[in-house]
C-alpha cells in the first residue's frame with residue numbers, strides 16, 4: 669500500500685491532500701478530514717478460461733434470484749458529469765463506443781435491469797462532452813491524481829486488465845471525480861457481438877456498466893457464486909448477458925441510493 673499526503677487545501681474540490689489506497693486494501697482506517705480527498709482503484713480483469721465461461725453461462729439462472737452485493741464507502745450524489753476522450757479508441761468501434769458508454773452510464777444511473785424491477789433511480793451520469801484531458805490512471809493501474817474531472821478514455825493497462833477506474837471521494841463519502849481507462853492494447857472490443865465471436869473479444873457495454881457500478885459505490889461479488897451479476901471481478905469473452913443489472917447489482921445500488 670502506498671500513501672501520500674501532500675498539502676492541505678481549503679476546499680474539497682481544490683484539495684491536494686490525497687490518500688492513495690491501492691487496490692485490495694481499505695481506506696476505511698485512514699482518518700480524513702473534510703478537505704481530504706481519497707481515491708480507490710478497481711480493475712475488471714480478463715477471464716479467458718473456458719471453465720469460467722461455462723460457470724458464467726450455467727449461473728445465468730440466478731440473475732434475478734441472487735441478491736448478493738458488496739459496497740464501497742462512497743456514493744454518487746445527484747449528478748456526476750463525465751467527459752470522453754476518444755484518443756486511442758479502437759478503429760472497429762470508433763463510431764459506436766461513445767454511445768455505448770452513454771448507455772452503460774444510464775443503465776447505472778437509472779437501475780436498468782434484467783429482472784423487471786423499476787429503473788427509477790434518480791442519480792444522473794451526465795455526459796459533458798469530449799475532452800483532451802486524460803483519465804488519471806496510468807499504465808501500471810495507478811491513480812495519478814484528482815483534477816476534479818471524471819474522464820473516460822483509452823490506453824494501456826497492466827496484463828489481464830480490461831478497464832480500470834479510480835474514484836475520488838470526500839470524507840462525506842461523496843464522489844468528486846471518477847476516471848476510467850479502457851485497455852486499447854491487449855484486447856479486442858465490440859459494441860455489437862460478432863456473429864462468430866471467438867478469442868479475446870469483449871463487450872464494451874458490459875465492461876462500462878461494471879466500471880460505472882464501481883463509480884456508483886459497488887464492490888466485487890464472488891466470481892463463481894454470483895456469476896450472473898455484473899460485479900464479478902472478471903468477465904468472459906463474447907459474453908453479453910450482463911449488460912443490464914442483475915438482482916444483486918440492483919439491490920446494491922438501491923441500498924446506496926436509498
Ligand SMILES: [Zn+2]
Nearest residue numbers: 710711712901
Ligand atoms: Zn471491478
